Each structure stands twice: as structure tokens, then as C-alpha cells.
Amino acid sequence: MSTRTRPRAHPDDDTTTYREALREGLREALASDDRVFLMGEDVGRYGGCFGVSLGLLEEFGPERIRDTPLSESAFVGAGIGAALAGMRPVVEIMTVNFSLLALDQILNNAATLRHMSGGQLGVPLVIRMTTGAGRQLAAQHSHSLEGWYAHIPGLRVLAPATIDDARHVLSAALADPDPVLIFEHGSLYNAAGTLDPAVHQVDLDHAAVRRQGTDVTVVAYSGCVSKALEAAEELAGEGIGAEVVDLRTLRPLDDATIVGSVRRTHRAVVVDEGWRSGSLSAEIESRICEQAFFELDAPVERVCSAEVPIPYARRLEEAALPQSAGIMAAARRVVG
Amino acid sequence: MATAHGGTSAGTPKAKSPRRAHAPAAPSRTPAAAHDLDLLRRMLLIRRFEERCVELYSAATIRGFVHLYIGEEAVAVGVHQALDERDAVVSTYREHGHALARGIPPEAVMAEMYGKSTGCSHGRGGSMHLFDAGRRFYGGNAIVGGGLPLAAGLALADRMRGEPRVTCCFFGDGAFAEGEFHETANLAALWGLPVLFVCENNLYAMGTALAREHAQTDLAMRAASYGMAAWAVDGMDVHAVEKAARGAVESLRAGSGPHFLEMRTYRFRAHSMYDPDRYRPKDEVEEWKRHDPVTGLADGMRTSGLLDAAALEDLEHRVAEEIDDAVRAAEQAPEEPAEDLLLHVTGRHEEAQA
Ligand SMILES: Cc1ncc(C[n+]2csc(CCOP(=O)(O)OP(=O)(O)O)c2C)c(N)n1
Numbered sequence: 254m255s256t257r258t259r260p261r262a263h264p265d266d267d268t269t270t271y272r273e274a275l276r277e278g279l280r281e282a283l284a285s286d287d288r289v290f291l292m293g294e295d296v297g298r299y300g301g302c303f304g305v306s307l308g309l310l311e312e313f314g315p316e317r318i319r320d321t322p323l324s325e326s327a328f329v330g331a332g333i334g335a336a337l338a339g340m341r342p343v344v345e346i347m348t349v350n351f352s353l354l355a356l357d358q359i360l361n362n363a364a365t366l367r368h369m370s371g372g373q374l375g376v377p378l379v380i381r382m383t384t385g386a387g388r389q390l391a392a393q394h395s396h397s398l399e400g401w402y403a404h405i406p407g408l409r410v411l412a413p414a415t416i417d418d419a420r421h422v423l424s425a426a427l428a429d430p431d432p433v434l435i436f437e438h439g440s441l442y443n444a445a446g447t448l449d450p451a452v453h454q455v456d457l458d459h460a461a462v463r464r465q466g467t468d469v470t471v472v473a474y475s476g477c478v479s480k481a482l483e484a485a486e487e488l489a490g491e492g493i494g495a496e497v498v499d500l501r502t503l504r505p506l507d508d509a510t511i512v513g514s515v516r517r518t519h520r521a522v523v524v525d526e527g528w529r530s531g532s533l534s535a536e537i538e539s540r541i542c543e544q545a546f547f548e549l550d551a552p553v554e555r556v557c558s559a560e561v562p563i564p565y566a567r568r569l570e571e572a573a574l575p576q577s578a579g580i581m582a583a584a585r586r587v588v589g
Numbered sequence: 590m591a592t593a594h595g596g597t598s599a600g601t602p603k604a605k606s607p608r609r610a611h612a613p614a615a616p617s618r619t620p621a622a623a624h625d626l627d628l629l630r631r632m633l634l635i636r637r638f639e640e641r642c643v644e645l646y647s648a649a650t651i652r653g654f655v656h657l658y659i660g661e662e663a664v665a666v667g668v669h670q671a672l673d674e675r676d677a678v679v680s681t682y683r684e685h686g687h688a689l690a691r692g693i694p695p696e697a698v699m700a701e702m703y704g705k706s707t708g709c710s711h712g713r714g715g716s717m718h719l720f721d722a723g724r725r726f727y728g729g730n731a732i733v734g735g736g737l738p739l740a741a742g743l744a745l746a747d748r749m750r751g752e753p754r755v756t757c758c759f760f761g762d763g764a765f766a767e768g769e770f771h772e773t774a775n776l777a778a779l780w781g782l783p784v785l786f787v788c789e790n791n792l793y794a795m796g797t798a799l800a801r802e803h804a805q806t807d808l809a810m811r812a813a814s815y816g817m818a819a820w821a822v823d824g825m826d827v828h829a830v831e832k833a834a835r836g837a838v839e840s841l842r843a844g845s846g847p848h849f850l851e852m853r854t855y856r857f858r859a860h861s862m863y864d865p866d867r868y869r870p871k872d873e874v875e876e877w878k879r880h881d882p883v884t885g886l887a888d889g890m891r892t893s894g895l896l897d898a899a900a901l902e903d904l905e906h907r908v909a910e911e912i913d914d915a916v917r918a919a920e921q922a923p924e925e926p927a928e929d930l931l932l933h934v935t936g937r938h939e940e941a942q943a
């Protein structure tokens with residue numbers, strides 16, 4: 254799979270894009286369960302700020318494809334309330350950057366109500382949002398804060414990195430009795446490929462091994478998976494077999510798959526578009542050290558975003574983000 | 590009395606009525622009399638329950654932040670007259686009164702403050718997080734303004750399914766300054782959602798007086814600017830509250846969109862049991878106590894011959910017994926076992942265990 258923009262899928266061939274796969278997932282959910290509705294800023298007439306819900310307003314009407322005013326806290330909280338009342342809302346927040354205005358609702362209500370109520374309430378709410386950098390949008394549109402959300406008990410945090418995952422992530426999320434956050438990487442929307450006709454659901458409980466290898470485990474998620482795969486391809490040419498683990502679910506983490514892979518390769522590189530300090534990559538590295546310390550042949554390496562607000566200029570932005578060259582360098586160091 | 594409530598009097602002190610030598614027998618014969626007695630009983634239950642909380646807190650039996658509703662009972666009790674079991678209630682951390690008015694049994698509320706298994710949140714919430722899903726009581730929210738968006742969502746679900754239900758959301762004058770109030774007011778009015786906004790304007794947000802937190806202190810007027818019916822009510826008069834709430838709920842059920850009631854009220858106690866109450870003059874508190882909603886109703890009933898000393902004593906006795914029972918039950922109830930610590934975090938976990 255590539256993150257580069259390709260021409261839109263031709264109607265008579267079976268290629269599709271990450272964006273279309275997400276839309277198909279939405280269409281299926283809306284058609285099969287009348288408790289499901291989509292709400293958010295510009296999801297209706299505009300078609301979604303990244304075009305994911307284009308056409309759904311015409312198909313399902315304004316009650317179920319609901320444009321909201323700019324009020325992240327109110328419409329996310331309204332999604333929580335509607336979920337409490339038995340609906341299955343899908344709330345779109347334009348991007349993770351703006352989700353901070355709804356952080357109170359997500360953390361203090363969605364994630365917490367079940368516990369605080371002693372198990373009486375559940376919040377089966379799905380929140381979708383775009384994350385990540387790489388499109389020269391500068392700091393306020395380029396954050397990768399999914400790791401923050403992965404810190405919170407009571408939430409489930411998903412990051413589809415492939416077209417198949419994008420297609421099936423929503424039905425899995427809607428089946429969950431708890432709030433689920435879906436992070437869609439902004440640079441993946443145009444990624445094109447074909448859907449596997451044999452896949453009808455995705456296993457969100459487990460990370461996916463996207464490429465097998467025996468020398469080093471490269472753990473990545475979301476927009477970094479394709480970079481890890483590119484790196485693995487190049488490393489193969491140098492005789493280094495990199496196994497690429499796509500987390501898919503950032504909370505709860507699938508320790509068994511991650512650690513299982515490291516037990517085979519004895520070396521690990523963790524890739525994270527978030528900042529290094531206090532990041533998801535730090536959590537993964539700790540778990541590897543806690544669970545497989547004596548199996549390691551080298552210290553675990555991390556490839557993260559530089560600790561800087563993501564800058565606008567292309568050269569600077571590229572330097573700030575994890576790139577396949579950096580992943581390759583880290584892999585070479587651990588293989589030694 | 591000079592009120593800081595933007596000039597509209599929150600009620601004038603009622604003259605103390607002379608005690609009648611011969612009380613009318615069985616005052617509850619007329620429906621109106623029975624209704625007043627019921628209102629009195631409900632307010633008295635909240636008052637005495639919370640007075641017991643003060644004792645228990647002082648004895649360190651119950652802990653946490655405990656916010657008392659004493660002085661504001663007419664709001665919870667009056668508003669609940671207009672609601673029925675179909676409706677939903679979203680509340681704040683100052684919610685003992687709302688919970689009891691909603692019909693959550695005192696023993697479940699008390700046990701929650703004891704942190705016991707039989708508590709209405711199984712000991713996970715405490716005073717600030719009372720829940721009862723069966724009674725559609727959605728908490729118990731300690732983030733100022735945090736419950737408002739939930740109320741819009743509960744109402745949205747009703748609207749989408751064509752249910753003639755109402756969601757009542759209680760919040761304070763402090764919450765009115767939060768963005769969440771303004772976002773929710775706009776959303777609810779824009780979508781015509783059946784939300785009853787009940788703003789308990791007790792003139793203070795912790796230690797900050799109304800005029801020190803709002804440039805324009807006429808909250809009802811500001812709420813009306815969102816395009817919803819809004820008016821101020823004497824929150825110390827349970828009849829006035831009931832009348833306003835009934836009017837609003839009737840109109841809400843008829844589909845006329847959200848309504849906003851600014852309940853002008855006052856808390857007689859400090860913000861919480863933790864608060865030394867240094868920021869307001871003692872005589873202001875004393876002045877407001879002359880509008881006590883509980884004694885106000887009792888006095889009014891006495892004046893109209895609907896209550897005598899014996900009936901009041903009987904009422905007090907029954908309320909005290911109910912609270913004694915609640916305390917006894919809470920004391921005897923089992924603690925939540927520490928092994929159950931991780932319960933109720935995710936439903937999947939729960940389903941997997943079941
Ligand atoms: C978002 C938030 N900010 C601050 C606080 C701390 N706090 C708790 S209650 C309160 C005052 C709220 O006043 P008001 O809304 O008028 O309600 P009242 O306590 O008077 O009933 C404050 C500042 C909080 N709990 N939540």
C-alpha cells in the first residue's frame with residue numbers, strides 16, 4: 254500500500270481508496286442499523302472535511318447525517334448522551350487537533366461514566382478523527398495525539414493503516430459497548446488498493462504482522478506502517494529481515510503479538526509519529542523490556558517525531574517526522 | 590431585601606403566622622393540601638438528610654468533597670413535580686437533592702457516601718457521582734458544565750425516535766460562564782431539542798459572586814438570546830418553581846424546543862464541607878435564611894390551616910426514621926471488595942467475565 258496520491262479509482266476497476274473504504278463502512282453501518290447516525294462539522298452538505306461522508310446526506314437524509322455547529326464539546330457530549338440513551342452515534346471530529354476542545358467530554362464522561370456509575374451506564378459511541386502530519390499544514394493541524402487517548406482506561410483506540418482495516422473498522426467499533434476512537438491518518442485518505450474480498454471483518458483485538466522477518470521487529474501504526482514496510486523492503490536488500498507489526502489497536506495494546514515477535518527476532522525498533530517523551534512508543538518499549546528483557550540482543554530503538562511543533566516548510570517537516578531512512582538506520586543499529 | 594439577583598426579588602420574607610390553637614383535622618383531605626404536605630415532606634427529607642451528612646462528615650464517616658443543597662430544596666422538589674419516570678435528569682456534584690427528589694432511595698444515596706456495595710454507584714462515585722440508570726438519573730457530574738452536552742444528546746435521541754420525553758439538566762450560575770453551556774444552548778435551540786435547562790443561580794460559584802463572574806447578570810435574558818423560552822423564577826418558593834416547571838415541560842412535550850429556567854436561589858451552607866465560607870457577609874446569609882423554602886412552605890401551610898404542630902412533628906418523625914434507616918443500612922452494608930477494583934471499566938471486560 255502506498256500513501257502517495259493516485260488517480261481516483263475508475264468505476265469499472267476494483268481499486269478503492271482508504272477514504273472510499275471508510276465511506277463504505279459508514280454506508281453499511283447506516284443501512285444496517287437505524288440507531289446509527291453520523292454527526293459532526295460539515296459531514297453533510299460539505300461531504301466531510303476530507304470527503305469521507307460525501308454522498309451520504311443524499312442517501313440517508315439530514316436527520317442521520319447531521320451537520321453540527323462548531324462546538325466540539327457540545328456535539329461530542331451530545332453523542333455521549335445519545336449513546337447513553339441507546340443510539341449508536343458516530344461522531345466525526347475534523348481532526349485530532351480540534352478534539353482538545355472535546356477532551357473533557359471524552360475523558361471525563363465517555364471514558365468514565367461506566368465506572369463512576371458502578372457499571373450501570375455504557376457509552377457505545379464511536380468518534381472518528383483525522384490525525385497526523387505530512388501535508389505541510391504546520392503545527393496546529395499536524396498533531397499526533399492518539400497516544401494521549403491511548404492512556405485513558407475506558408476507551409478503545411483504533412488506528413486503521415490499511416484499506417481493509419479502514420473498510421471494516423467501523424462495524425467492529427460499533428459492536429463495542431464502550432467508546433471507541435478511530436484515528437484516520439490524513440495522508441492515507443488517497444491511498445489506493447483493492448479490498449480483499451475474503452475479508453469481512455477485522456480482528457481489532459490483535460495487532461497484525463504485515464511482513465515477516467527474523468532479524469528485527471519494527472512496531473508501527475497508522476501512517477508509519479507504510480514507512481516501516483518501505484524500510485523493510487530496502488533492508489531485505491541488505492540481508493536484514495524486518496518483521497513489521499501494525500498495532501491497529503492502540504488501546505488495549507496487543508502485548509502478545511508485539512512481544513511474541515520480539516521473542517523471535519530478539520531486536521526491536523518502535524516507530525511513533527507522536528513526540529518521544531511520554532509517548533506510546535515509550536509504553537511499547539517498556540512492555541518489551543518488562544516481558545522480554547532477557548530475550549533482547551540489543552537495546553530497543555525508537556523512531557519518533559522530533560520534539561518540536563511540526564513546522565510548515567517541507568524540508569523541516571520531513572526532518573521532524575519518522576521516515577523510512579530513519580527506521581532503516583535504527584534497524585541497522587540494533588542488528589549491529 | 591436587596592437581592593443581588595439582578596433586581597428581581599427572589600421572594601419577600603413571609604410573616605410568621607400565629608400558631609393556631611386548633612389545627613384543622615386531617616389537613617390532607619383536599620388534593621391541594623395533600624400536595625403541599627407531599628412537597629414539604631420531600632423538601633424536609635433532603636434537608637434532614639443533608640444535615641445528617643454534615644454530622645457524618647464531621648465524624649469522618651463520609652469523605653470526599655460533599656456539596657450541600659441546603660436552602661435550594663425548592664428547586665429540586667418543584668422541578669420534579671413536572672417530570673415523570675420517562676424523563677431523564679442530568680445533574681451536578683451538588684446533587685443529593687436532585688437524586689432524592691428523583692426517587693433514588695435515601696439508603697442507596699447514603700450507602701454511596703459510605704462507599705458501600707449497596708450505594709447507587711456501587712461505591713465508585715461518592716457524593717458527587719450519584720447514578721441510577723433505571724430512574725434515568727445520569728449523574729452526578731463534578732466537571733462544572735460537563736453534564737450539559739449529555740443532556741442535549743439524551744434529548745436528541747428522544748427527538749430522533751419521536752419519544753415525548755424531556756431531559757432536565759441542572760447546573761449553576763458558574764456553569765453558565767462555561768463554553769459548554771453556550772455550545773449546548775445553541776445546539777439545543779438550533780435543533781429544537783426537548784431540554785429543560787434549570788440554572789440554579791445561587792449567586793456564587795464557589796467564592797466568586799455572580800457580578801464578579803458575569804458581565805451581564807441577567808442569565809435568563811442571555812439564555813433567551815439563543816432563541817429559547819427563558820425566564821427567572823423565585824427558586825425559594827416551591828410553588829413558583831413547580832408552576833414554572835410544569836409550564837415549561839408542557840410546552841417542551843408539545844415540541845416547542847428547549848426552555849431555560851433561572852432559579853433564583855441561595856445556598857445556606859458553604860460551597861462544600863471543605864470551604865471556610867470567607868467570601869460572603871454573614872448577614873447576607875442570615876437575610877436569605879428568612880426565605881427558607883422549607884420553613885416558608887410550612888409557615889404558609891400553617892397560616893392557611895393546612896398544618897399543625899402535631900402534623901409537622903409527625904412528618905419530622907417519619908423523615909428522621911427514614912434517614913436513620915438509611916444510615917443503619919449503609920453502616921451494615923458490605924464494602925466493595927478490593928478484588929473488584931477493575932470492574933466496570935469496559936463493558937467488553939464485563940461481558941467476558943459474565
Ligand atoms: C470545569 C471545572 N472548573 C472548576 C471546578 C471547580 N469548581 C467546582 S464547583 C465550582 C463552582 C461552580 O459554581 P456553580 O456552577 O454556580 O454551582 P454551585 O456550586 O453554586 O451550585 C467550581 C469552580 C470544576 N469542578 N470544574
Ligand SMILES: [Mg+2]
Binds near residue numbers: 761791
Ligand atoms: Mg452557584
